[in-house]
Amino acid sequence: MENFKITFLPDNKTVSVKKDTTILSAAISAGVYINSACGGDGVCGHCKVILKKGKVLSQSTGILSVQEKSQGIHLACQSAIQGDCEVEVLAASRVNFEKEDFERSGLKGQGVYSQVEEIEPFLSASSGDFKDYSLARKIYLELPKPDLEDKISDLERVYRQLKRSANIELLETPLANIRTLGELLRDSDWKITVTLAVRNNTAEIILIEPGDTSERNFGVCFDIGTTTLSGQLVDLNTKKVLGTKAAYNKQASFGSDVITRIVYARDPDGLTKLHAAVCEGMNEIIHELTAQHQVDLNEVTCVICAGNTTMIHLLLRIDPTFIRKEPYIATANFLPVSRASDAGVKINPRGLLYCMPGVASYVGADVTSGVLSSGLYKQKDLCLLIDIGTNGEIVLGSQDFMVASAASAGPAFEGSGVACGMRAARGAIEEVKISPAAKEVSYKTIANEKPRGICGSGYIDLISQMLSAGVLDKDGKIKAIDHPRIRKTDLGREFVVVFKAESQTGEDIVITETDIDNLKRAKAAIYAAASILVKHMGLEFENVKQVIIAGGFGTSIRMESAVRIGLLPDLPRERFQFVGNSSLAGASQSLLSWDALRKCDEIAKKITYFELSTEGAYMEEYMAALFFPHTDLAKFPSLRRL
Amino acid sequence: MATEVMVEKWSGEVSVVSIGATKAEGGTRSSVIKVGGQKALPYLFEEGQLPYRPVIAYEVWDISPQDWPQELISAYGAVLKDPLAWAQECVNKYKAELLCLRLQGAHPESGNKSPQQAAEFVSQLLKKVSVPLIITGCGDDAKDNAVLPACCEAAKGERILVGSAVQDNYKTLAAAALADGHNIIAESPIDINIAKQLNILISDMGLALERIVINPTIGALGYGLEYAYSIMERARLAALAGDKTVASPFICFVGQEAWRAKEAKTLAKEMPNWGPEKERGIAWEAITSSALIQAGADILVMRHPLAIEKVQKYIGQLMEG
Numbered sequence: 001m002e003n004f005k006i007t008f009l010p011d012n013k014t015v016s017v018k019k020d021t022t023i024l025s026a027a028i029s030a031g032v033y034i035n036s037a038c039g040g041d042g043v044c045g046h047c048k049v050i051l052k053k054g055k056v057l058s059q060s061t062g063i064l065s066v067q068e069k070s071q072g073i074h075l076a077c078q079s080a081i082q083g084d085c086e087v088e089v090l091a092a093s094r095v096n097f098e099k100e101d102f103e104r105s106g107l108k109g110q111g112v113y114s115q116v117e118e119i120e121p122f123l124s125a126s127s128g129d130f131k132d133y134s135l136a137r138k139i140y141l142e143l144p145k146p147d148l149e150d151k152i153s154d155l156e157r158v159y160r161q162l163k164r165s166a167n168i169e170l171l172e173t174p175l176a177n178i179r180t181l182g183e184l185l186r187d188s189d190w191k192i193t194v195t196l197a198v199r200n201n202t203a204e205i206i207l208i209e210p211g212d213t214s215e216r217n218f219g220v221c222f223d224i225g226t227t228t229l230s231g232q233l234v235d236l237n238t239k240k241v242l243g244t245k246a247a248y249n250k251q252a253s254f255g256s257d258v259i260t261r262i263v264y265a266r267d268p269d270g271l272t273k274l275h276a277a278v279c280e281g282m283n284e285i286i287h288e289l290t291a292q293h294q295v296d297l298n299e300v301t302c303v304i305c306a307g308n309t310t311m312i313h314l315l316l317r318i319d320p321t322f323i324r325k326e327p328y329i330a331t332a333n334f335l336p337v338s339r340a341s342d343a344g345v346k347i348n349p350r351g352l353l354y355c356m357p358g359v360a361s362y363v364g365a366d367v368t369s370g371v372l373s374s375g376l377y378k379q380k381d382l383c384l385l386i387d388i389g390t391n392g393e394i395v396l397g398s399q400d401f402m403v404a405s406a407a408s409a410g411p412a413f414e415g416s417g418v419a420c421g422m423r424a425a426r427g428a429i430e431e432v433k434i435s436p437a438a439k440e441v442s443y444k445t446i447a448n449e450k451p452r453g454i455c456g457s458g459y460i461d462l463i464s465q466m467l468s469a470g471v472l473d474k475d476g477k478i479k480a481i482d483h484p485r486i487r488k489t490d491l492g493r494e495f496v497v498v499f500k501a502e503s504q505t506g507e508d509i510v511i512t513e514t515d516i517d518n519l520k521r522a523k524a525a526i527y528a529a530a531s532i533l534v535k536h537m538g539l540e541f542e543n544v545k546q547v548i549i550a551g552g553f554g555t556s557i558r559m560e561s562a563v564r565i566g567l568l569p570d571l572p573r574e575r576f577q578f579v580g581n582s583s584l585a586g587a588s589q590s591l592l593s594w595d596a597l598r599k600c601d602e603i604a605k606k607i608t609y610f611e612l613s614t615e616g617a618y619m620e621e622y623m624a625a626l627f628f629p630h631t632d633l634a635k636f637p638s639l640r641r642l
Numbered sequence: 643m644a645t646e647v648m649v650e651k652w653s654g655e656v657s658v659v660s661i662g663a664t665k666a667e668g669g670t671r672s673s674v675i676k677v678g679g680q681k682a683l684p685y686l687f688e689e690g691q692l693p694y695r696p697v698i699a700y701e702v703w704d705i706s707p708q709d710w711p712q713e714l715i716s717a718y719g720a721v722l723k724d725p726l727a728w729a730q731e732c733v734n735k736y737k738a739e740l741l742c743l744r745l746q747g748a749h750p751e752s753g754n755k756s757p758q759q760a761a762e763f764v765s766q767l768l769k770k771v772s773v774p775l776i777i778t779g780c781g782d783d784a785k786d787n788a789v790l791p792a793c794c795e796a797a798k799g800e801r802i803l804v805g806s807a808v809q810d811n812y813k814t815l816a817a818a819a820l821a822d823g824h825n826i827i828a829e830s831p832i833d834i835n836i837a838k839q840l841n842i843l844i845s846d847m848g849l850a851l852e853r854i855v856i857n858p859t860i861g862a863l864g865y866g867l868e869y870a871y872s873i874m875e876r877a878r879l880a881a882l883a884g885d886k887t888v889a890s891p892f893i894c895f896v897g898q899e900a901w902r903a904k905e906a907k908t909l910a911k912e913m914p915n916w917g918p919e920k921e922r923g924i925a926w927e928a929i930t931s932s933a934l935i936q937a938g939a940d941i942l943v944m945r946h947p948l949a950i951e952k953v954q955k956y957i958g959q960l961m962e963g
Contacts, residue, residue: 474846475809475839623835631838633887 004081008032009052009088020187020210023049023056023076023087024349028297031287035093036341040077040349041176047076048093054085059179077349080180118245118425133594134236135354136197136206136301138214139166143190154181158194158205168196173205177350184210195301197352198594199337207301207350216299218242220286220347221587223366224278224307224315225249226258226390227411228423228552230584231285233293236301239592242293244584245285246423246552248416250277251314256411257390258310262324265314275317279344282315286346300347303340304354304597306587308364308391308406309333312355316343323361328611333358333604356587357601360609362406367393368604369586372596374548374579377402377603381545384530386568387582388413388456388551392526395607396533396544402607403537407529407618409522413456413553418515420497422453424554427504429458429497431558434469439483441497446555450504454497454511456553459519462497462511464561467628471495474628476516523567524625530569531625532618536610541569550582563636566629570636650689654884656680656940657852658694659825659891661740662774663801668823671800672772675740677855677940678891683878684938685960695961696935698950699740699776699943700732701897704755704763705747710945711907713923717946725763726770733771736950742776742943743767748789749780757792764796776803776893776943778827783811791818798822803893803941805829806857809840816847827893829857832869834877838888845887855941856890862899862906862930870894874937894934897945900927928952935960 006026007014015030024047027034038044045063051072056079064073073090141161144150152160155178162168185192188210195207195217217236222229230246251274254264265271282303290297305315309330313320316338322329340346340353356365367387370376376383378399385395392409395402415421415428422428427449433442443458445451454462466472471479471486478486478493485496492513500508534541547568549557559576562568568576579585590597612618624631629639658679663669675697681690706723707715721728732738747753748760755763764777777793779786791814794804805827807815812828819826828844830837837856845851858877860870874892881889900906906926910918927949931942935957944950 473843475843480813623833626835627839627842631835631842631887632885633842634885 020080042078050088052086055082138217140212140214223584224311227414233289306356306369306583328361357604363404366583370582373585407525409525412518424455427452428455432462434465464564528621552581652882669800699742700738761792761796787814794818794822871937891940893941
């Protein structure tokens with residue numbers, strides 16, 4: 001098949017594409033962003049371009065005026081390239097990243113904005129026990145040409161071939177794909193690749209491409225956290241994870257917790273800005289992942305997102321106001337499959353966006369996704385899943401029942417709002433040892449790089465070691481010891497973990513009393529939530545046979561340290577298991593298996609939500625937990641001798 | 643039908659704190675006051691031993707008090723002008739068994755006495771009276787951190803009770819108490835968690851839990867008394883259930899709180915239908931004390947001799963069972 005060169009102005013980017021590729025599709029491959037609200041259906045009229053040179057074949061839509069046509073304006077999504085072209089993207093059609101690039105400089109100051117970076121996925125993607133049936137499949141078809149003996153329609157011909165070669169029935173095709181089908185089949189010599197996506201229990205032909213592109217089919221899954229966005233690029237054919245990246249959620253410039261963001265959503269343009277912020281972050285991650293692994297954005301055919309309820313609302317631009325108001329109701333917990341482009345997520349314009357189901361306002365899709373990937377829902381024994389994030393989420397249960405709660409812990413364990421915090425990426429300190437006598441510090445960083453900062457698991461270890469080495473009091477105050485690592489500042493004392501000569505940044509890496517206070521509150525909120533939930537069910541921690549710890553705060557966690565600081569209950573350490581970002585793992589599992597996603601629906605329906613904010617005992621328990629490990633030492637018998 | 647009395651059995655007990663040291667113990671006091679040791683809720687003698695009765699400490703200052711209401715001043719008369727004589731009068735005339743010296747004169751706004759001057763006063767007081775002593779600072783953290791260690795040293799060996807240590811400022815005082823063999827008052831703002839935390843922090847420094855007395859912070863009748871009552875009750879329940887970290891005796895500064903209430907000090911001519919101020923203030927102090935005794939108070943720091951007399955009588959009745 002012929003290839004043509006197409007150049008986009010004013011970016012002056014050129015890309016080589018196959019004949020009949022649409023201008024929109026070519027633009028995506030070239031990394032030129034063109035607005036496309038309808039995802040290429042030819043109905044929104046947002047993707048206007050001027051054809052300067054070359055030949056395209058345009059479908060008539062009735063959207064362009066005679067005058068526009070005479071100026072050479074075409075709809076990018078409806079114009080199939082027939083030769084080398086030069087195209088100018090109209091200003092109105094350009095996705096204006098500058099407009100969305102709000103307050104970035106301000107964010108930098110707060111340490112919130114940083115580049116997308118590679119993180120270590122803890123769990124590798126697999127569909128687990130579920131049947132392999134990824135959310136988007138590509139199937140190459142060679143159709144018999146019609147003749148007088150075989151006169152069924154083009155569409156039926158495609159269906160018939162799908163039944164014959166892949167045994168797939170129950171198909172739907174959107175009108176937009178049918179409109180161009182006749183031409184496409186004949187131009188491609190009846191050799192096409194169809195992309196099938198699952199939607200409402202039927203397969204939908206979301207994309208028909210000329211030739212065989214079936215080798216190249218990718219999906220992206222996300223965990224949209226209040227503080228951190230994590231994304232993973234998965235090859236849907238080989239089921240391999242190509243890369244995992246994370247970035248801070250840029251919504252943080254509108255408030256670090258969900259409540260302030262919900263309030264902000266009511267501002268004029270608030271919802272739009274919040275939505276743009278999360279989309280921009282996701283698009284950056286997708287861009288970085290695809291660029292690094294030489295994947296064309298057109299080859300990314302589906303996206304699936306897990307995340308807390310507010311984050312999912314904001315992603316889909318649903319007003320989250322009522323989540324905050326008593327009796328705390330989400331607009332929707334089960335969300336329909338939509339076009340990724342509708343939500344502003346840049347993949348193949350016809351690609352679909354799936355959202356994992358949530359349970360309630362404060363127990364969202366991240367929790368159901370975590371329950372799925374951790375397998376809690378099929379355990380015989382009583383399990384406790386503790387997801388350590390800005391919202392700490394707790395699920396208690398087994399195959400028989402599940403009950404969940406959420407507590408606002410703040411972003412400290414994700415490395416935000418603490419002086420030298422960072423996420424669990426290369427160069428993050430994740431293990432610390434302090435010698436009790438000399439107070440000398442040794443540490444280990446992720447990927448053994450020179451240290452850049454401290455991630456959540458590093459903080460857990462650090463505080464535990466500071467307590468054990470006698471540097472820190474149980475109420476979180478640094479002792480006034482005459483030691484070069486202990487310094488007094490205007491805001492209290494700080495402890496130098498790494499002196500600047502050793503650090504990657506050229507700055508001292510320190511932990512301050514304010515940091516310790518934030519971390520103390522975070523651990524208290526999580527411990528108190530778990531404790532109240534267990535009590536609410538008439539149980540004790542001792543009844544819990546397995547504790548699953550999830551969260552993107554590290555690549556591992558030293559259980560002894562987590563108990564030492566009172567984040568986790570004092571149970572035999574072999575009952576603990578760390579699973580990393582369980583929400584992302586559940587999303588990638590669902591990406592590879594429609595069955596897993598359906599299982600997640602079941603899980604969401606099965607989980608009972610227990611509201612902590614109306615539970616008086618929670619505050620009481622929280623206050624008592626604001627101590628290392630806890631005000632009630634009897635709850636930590638193994639630490640008694642300390 | 644006969645009523646069956648439910649008897650609760652407790653596993654824990656309140657620590658016994660000894661205040662004052664006799665010659666045999668290396669001090670110069672004529673007696674030792676012991677508080678605590680309860681193995682049951684207040685005055686439920688059927689449930690367990692209550693070995694020591696609550697004690698009342700007369701509040702005295704190192705300077706003549708400036709802001710005391712008229713009724714209090716006239717109760718003591720001219721002796722208030724001479725702090726040492728005032729302290730002696732409490733012991734000799736009113737038979738005080740325990741004194742609580744407040745070093746108000748060290749406060750930057752009330753004379754700003756130096757640590758040496760304060761320590762000198764303590765030395766003199768120890769010579770003039772032989773009862774055990776409680777010493778509290780002026781309330782200014784920085785100044786107290788200088789004054790109280792000096793006074794602790796001056797009273798070395800006398801096993802005084804010194805205070806108050808608070809969560810943000812306990813180390814200097816705890817170190818001084820540890821060095822000179824004294825007991826310490828741990829003050830928390832009507833908060834059982836902070837009370838426990840402070841006890842743990844102080845004991846982490848090496849001062850045994852048996853040398854700590856909790857000041858739970860109280861309010862007078864009408865000023866949060868119930869709140870203090872419930873915190874004390876909760877702490878005592880936890881102590882009896884076996885929580886050593888909160889099993890300390892309580893000290894309640896009733897005098898300063900009761901005499902701050904407008905009901906205690908407003909003159910009858912301003913509020914004719916409230917009755918004579920002479921009775922009102924005394925009643926306010928006595929009632930606040932007796933309520934706190936029922937909550938489990940071990941040491942009451944009081945001001946008016948008549949109020950003290952009433953409360954002593956009440957304690958006597960309670961202890962008869």
